[in-house]
Amino acid sequence: MNEPDSSPLIRKLRQEFQLAALEEDSLLGLNMRVVDHGADKELIREGDRPTECNLLLQGSVCRYNELTDGKRQIVAFHFPGDIFDAQSLLLQRMDHTVSTLTPCRIGVIAHAALLKLFEEQPRIGLAIWKDTLVDASIYRQWVTNVGRRDALARTAHLVCEVYVRLLAVGLARESTVDWPITQAELADALGMSHVHVNRVLQELRKAELITIERQKLTIHDWKQLKAAGDFDATYLHLRDSIA
Amino acid sequence: MNEPDSSPLIRKLRQEFQLAALEEDSLLGLNMRVVDHGADKELIREGDRPTECNLLLQGSVCRYNELTDGKRQIVAFHFPGDIFDAQSLLLQRMDHTVSTLTPCRIGVIAHAALLKLFEEQPRIGLAIWKDTLVDASIYRQWVTNVGRRDALARTAHLVCEVYVRLLAVGLARESTVDWPITQAELADALGMSHVHVNRVLQELRKAELITIERQKLTIHDWKQLKAAGDFDATYLHLRDSIA
DNA sequence: CGCCTATTTGATCTGATTCAAACAATGTGG
DNA sequence: CCACATTGTTTGAATCAGATCAAATAGGCG
Numbered sequence: 218m219n220e221p222d223s224s225p226l227i228r229k230l231r232q233e234f235q236l237a238a239l240e241e242d243s244l245l246g247l248n249m250r251v252v253d254h255g256a257d258k259e260l261i262r263e264g265d266r267p268t269e270c271n272l273l274l275q276g277s278v279c280r281y282n283e284l285t286d287g288k289r290q291i292v293a294f295h296f297p298g299d300i301f302d303a304q305s306l307l308l309q310r311m312d313h314t315v316s317t318l319t320p321c322r323i324g325v326i327a328h329a330a331l332l333k334l335f336e337e338q339p340r341i342g343l344a345i346w347k348d349t350l351v352d353a354s355i356y357r358q359w360v361t362n363v364g365r366r367d368a369l370a371r372t373a374h375l376v377c378e379v380y381v382r383l384l385a386v387g388l389a390r391e392s393t394v395d396w397p398i399t400q401a402e403l404a405d406a407l408g409m410s411h412v413h414v415n416r417v418l419q420e421l422r423k424a425e426l427i428t429i430e431r432q433k434l435t436i437h438d439w440k441q442l443k444a445a446g447d448f449d450a451t452y453l454h455l456r457d458s459i460a
Numbered sequence: 461m462n463e464p465d466s467s468p469l470i471r472k473l474r475q476e477f478q479l480a481a482l483e484e485d486s487l488l489g490l491n492m493r494v495v496d497h498g499a500d501k502e503l504i505r506e507g508d509r510p511t512e513c514n515l516l517l518q519g520s521v522c523r524y525n526e527l528t529d530g531k532r533q534i535v536a537f538h539f540p541g542d543i544f545d546a547q548s549l550l551l552q553r554m555d556h557t558v559s560t561l562t563p564c565r566i567g568v569i570a571h572a573a574l575l576k577l578f579e580e581q582p583r584i585g586l587a588i589w590k591d592t593l594v595d596a597s598i599y600r601q602w603v604t605n606v607g608r609r610d611a612l613a614r615t616a617h618l619v620c621e622v623y624v625r626l627l628a629v630g631l632a633r634e635s636t637v638d639w640p641i642t643q644a645e646l647a648d649a650l651g652m653s654h655v656h657v658n659r660v661l662q663e664l665r666k667a668e669l670i671t672i673e674r675q676k677l678t679i680h681d682w683k684q685l686k687a688a689g690d691f692d693a694t695y696l697h698l699r700d701s702i703a
Numbered sequence: 704c705g706c707c708t709a710t711t712t713g714a715t716c717t718g719a720t721t722c723a724a725a726c727a728a729t730g731t732g733g
Numbered sequence: 734c735c736a737c738a739t740t741g742t743t744t745g746a747a748t749c750a751g752a753t754c755a756a757a758t759a760g761g762c763g
Binding site (some may be wrong): 280282284285288289290292293305308310312313336337342344346349350351352353354356357358359360361362363365366382384396407408440447451452454 | 488493523525527528531532533535536547551552553555556573578582585586587589590593594595596597599600601602603604606607608609638650651695697
Binding site (some may be wrong): 705710716718719721722725729 | 735738751755761
């Protein structure tokens with residue numbers, strides 16, 4: 218049903234533009250090295266000066282900032298099809314760290330190859346720019362979530378986001394998804410303590426909105442979950458709004 | 461000392477690339493309409509589908525998300541030289557609202573004109589893409605600030621950021637800057653109550669780090685302020701790190 | 704002068720943190 | 734296949750940072 222490894226990027230860009238055959242060929246012709254990593258592996262460190270971009274093929278990764286007192290804040294999750302460090306094409310120095318959550322398969326592409334591709338097929342460059350703009354939109358919601366929603370709504374909102382994004386890349390069947398995020402990681406993403414995340418998840422379970430167990434998320438009541446999280450998917454800029 | 465109205469964009473792009481004479485000419489040749497607005501004026505509403513971009517020439521604006529319960533979260537401030545809605549070039553529908561803080565002068569440029577410019581001078585497109593990537597980096601820090609720093613550090617960090625960015629565009633002389641942000645706006649940006657913002661600012665004043673009064677910010681002890689806010693300017697990706 | 708907006712103050716309350724520990728699941732090597 | 738270690742989840746109690754509510758004061762400006 219799915220295409221082979223190398224084309225989740227094409228699938229994603231198709232969501233954004235009508236790709237011409239020539240453009241798809243250019244993408245398939247990209248020189249890409251495939252690498253596998255284990256879980257909880259730091260892929261890029263703050264301060265690095267990467268010369269390659271990473272296309273996530275399988276698995277989940279997160280980005281985070283570290284504070285001097287040792288705390289960390291996860292600022293994004295990424296799923297298959299995402300080029301999670303496109304920014305390194307234009308910003309020399311990494312301002313945050315990227316780490317795998319689960320075991321991952323990653324396609325590594327040289328900056329030079331991508332920049333050359335943009336020259337030949339400018340619309341592909343624009344499509345990837347667009348992708349980074351959607352990332353930015355997600356950051357804005359993330360700020361809003363952490364800044365102005367209480368623990369319950371905040372958690373519900375993030376669950377909604379992750380679920381919809383996994384749906385969008387074909388990784389959810391019906392109302393169940395493989396859930397790659399531990400409670401401690403959720404806490405770092407939500408700006409909460411892991412203890413409180415636990416209690417909020419129990420609340421959401423008791424209210425029969427969702428259950429998360431053994432790395433599976435099940436949505437019991439999508440409508441109420443959305444309401445609880447004050448969630449509106451338009452900020453994800455998906456072609457056909459699933460939710 | 462400063463160039464006329466139309467060139468803060470050139471000054472900014474110069475920070476990022478060596479602009480060729482031809483490229484500067486292309487920028488100067490852009491067809492731009494200059495418009496003035498009063499304070500607290502909504503420039504773009506969530507849901508809008510803009511066909512033009514806005515280059516801020518004078519004044520300050522902010523972006524924010526509104527929650528259904530009426531609260532709002534400010535997610536960014538912008539200062540002269542910023543194209544604060546470049547995203548509308550590639551994302552049809554606005555996912556947040558933009559409003560002036562102070563009276564503003566704005567240069568309005570048609571999307572079509574910019575996209576045409578990118579075709580002719582691809583490096584200008586890349587420079588503006590880079591700009592949007594720096595915005596994204598700022599969002600990430602904003603999430604981190606709101607999610608993981610306590611009220612004092614959070615406030616100090618934002619003050620540092622705004623100060624450095626104003627410095628970078630030549631709007632600060634020594635340690636004093638025109639401060640365009642009220643305490644209520646600060647609260648919406650920091651995810652705090654305006655009452656608590658007030659108390660934190662008093663603390664920072666008592667500790668002799670800063671004073672904000674009559675729309676002037678004065679930095680008394682930059683080193684300690686940076687320390688208090690756990691501030692490191694590298695995420696701003698400025699050419700010559702001022703701070 | 705008088706209105707409106709911004710800042711400040713005090714008192715009270717609460718959502719979430721922290722600390723500490725138990726419990727459950729998963730995986731590893733003997 | 735079991736014993737043990739490790740990581741993730743759950744529980745309870747004490748505490749606190751920051752919110753909320755309510756009202757006073759101070760600037761700025763037409």
